[in-house]
Amino acid sequence: MTYDVIVVGGGTSGMMAAISAAQSGAKTLIIEKNKKMGRKLTLTGGGRCNVTNNRPSAHIIEHIPGNGTFLYSAFSQFDNYDIMAFFEENGVSLKEEDHGRMFPVSDSSKTIVTCLLNRLKELGVRTLYQRPVAHLIVTDGAIAGVELADGEQLAARCVILTTGGLTYGYTGSTGDGYKLAKECGHHVTRLYATESPLKSNAGFIRDKTLQGLSLQDVTLSVLDEKGKSIAAHRMDVLFTHFGLSGPAALRCSMFVNQELVRRPEVLVEIDAMPDSSEAEIVSQLKMEQTRQGNKSVKNGLKQFLPERYVLFLLEVSGIGQQEPFKQVTEKKLLAFAKLVKHFPLPVHQTYPLEKSFVTGGGIDLPEVTPKTMESRLVDGLFFAGELLDINGYTGGYNITAAFVTGFVAGKHAAETASYLQWT
Incomplete structure (x- = not known):
């Protein structure tokens, strides 16, 4: 037949x-x-x-x-x-x-x-x-x-x-x-x-500092060797024991894998407040500093972003959690604002093909x-x-x-x- x-x-x-x-x-x-x-x-x-x-x-x-x-x-x-x-x-x-x-x-x-x-x-x-x-x-x-x-x-x-x-x-x-x-x-x-979680060897990932933390409506960008964005997605991300997952990470994985052909590590960047510029964030911080200056920084920024993320960014910025808000210098506020907009994470690989969603x-x-x-x-x-x-x-x-x-x-x-x- x-x-x-x-x-x-x-x-x-x-x-x-x-x-x-x-x-x-x-x-x-x-x-x-x-x-x-x-x-x-x-x-x-x-x-x-x-x-x-x-x-x-x-x-x-x-x-x-x-x-x-x-x-x-x-x-x-x-x-x-x-x-x-x-x-x-x-x-x-x-x-x-x-x-x-x-x-x-x-x-x-x-x-x-x-x-x-x-x-x-x-x-x-x-x-x-x-x-x-x-x-x-x-x-x-x-x-x-x-x-x-x-x-x-x-x-x-x-x-x-x-x-x-x-x-x-x-x-x-x-x-x-x-x-x-x-x-x-x-x-x-x-x-x-593609459509695969991102793996990172960053110290805070290995220490599981943010494991389980989900950030809603953030922008995740994939950066080229000159630090310019080649792909960006505004969705949710999830910190895991190995790196990043969630919709934004999955969508960025294709571009990460394309970049990894040329170099062993690719930087991705989290913008936790995509609707505000760095200058606007600094302005908001100064306003809160005036309003809640007698409180600790930790309590003064309680509603700014998810608490675990705020505490993490404070530590990276060199700001003590219990430090009186009014004593935080403008330089440190600028450093904090920059991390809110441009938090870098090195990625060395994604999940392998057999554990990913799409080829x-x-x-x-x-x-x-x-x-x-x-x-x-x-x-x-x-x-x-x-x-x-x-x-x-x-x-x-x-x-x-x-x-x-x-x-x-x-x-x-x-x-x-x-x-x-x-x-």
């Missing part, structure tokens, strides 16, 4: 690719090396599945800093609103939460996976479990099928690789697709962790046609999902890219197969 389309990998993009291909009339097979599909999908959004984001397409692409502009053509064919419509039309009600994040009303990722599996069944997509693909079969520069690990060969007019990246390796994302693509002559850009790097995009997701090197070979050199922030952006590229790859693979069938 010759299939029109074989999809390798039953994750987010793989299931959508198979659905899209089958909807376009292709005889479709999806191969999953695990016992079930969608294992990683069940983990997203804390098990609730942040299925997409309802902001405009331009916003979505802006929040995919890893080559998001590659997706403009794909979004013109199938976008986040189409994703929402797909699930609503297939019986899954969605709800909006903060920052446009969309979740199933059931608050269960299983609802999303079940919906996709049901649609595959309705469309007559054949499924093959626990049968890893060992090689792609390429003849005269065109895909001809796949060879399974047990030696069986399956013929196909088109093949879509959707095997995922290297994160959550225990779910089956072990880099198989990179190997298969390389065998066909494709290049894979450097793989690195940065992947199939080199100049070798992929953005309108179709087809390989420029091998006719009939398509790519989708995290396997591509595309990565976004948490908040429904990565899963959106996976659904979009999966749908587009499936649609065009079906069209290509249909054409080949009659030539």
Whole structure:
């Protein structure tokens, strides 16, 4: 039997690719090396599945800093609103939460996976479990099928690789697709962790001085070698026993890892009062000094910032906690204000790929046609999902890219197969 389309990998993009291909009339097979599909999908959004984001397409692409502009053509064919419509039309009600994040009303990722599996069944997509693909079969520069690990060969007019990246390796994302693509002559850009906590060897981190402290609505910046900001995110941060976590740290991790290629350590900087300038903070401090001069500095600044952070910054500034507020010199107030706006933290690494949320790097995009997701090197070979050199922030952006590229790859693979069938 010759299939029109074989999809390798039953994750987010793989299931959508198979659905899209089958909807376009292709005889479709999806191969999953695990016992079930969608294992990683069940983990997203804390098990609730942040299925997409309802902001405009331009916003979505802006929040995919890893080559998001590659997706403009794909979004013109199938976008986040189409994703929402797909699930609503297939019986899954969605709800909006903060920052446009969309979740199933059931608050269960299983609802999303079940919906996709049901649609595959309705469309007559054949499924093959626990049968890893060992090689792609390429003849005269065109895909001809796949060879399974047990030696069986399956013929196909088109093949879509959707095997995922290297994160959550225990779910089956072990880099198989990179190997298969390389065998066909494709290049894979450097793989690195994104959406990952930051590790630091700073003394106060090792001493766990601030462990467990969360700072809300602060700006975390990644600095280049000249001390200039190359990326900044205003969100929450959490001090941990190893460094920094929280949304702002996760979003900065991509840029940290890019900088760590060039040097062993990268400085990040916390601005705890992003709405106030350094001069305005000094002015506020002097006002409090006049108003509460007879109190200790510790008590006088009790409401200024979270107490643990205030005490820490006082110590770093050389100001005694019990020192009378009125006796603190202007020079020390300036030093304190500077730390409020520019607290530096050296970072030497992030969590490794297998413990991170998203893989940065992947199939080199100049070798992929953005309108179709087809390989420029091998006719009939398509790519989708995290396997591509595309990565976004948490908040429904990565899963959106996976659904979009999966749908587009499936649609065009079906069209290509249909054409080949009659030539």
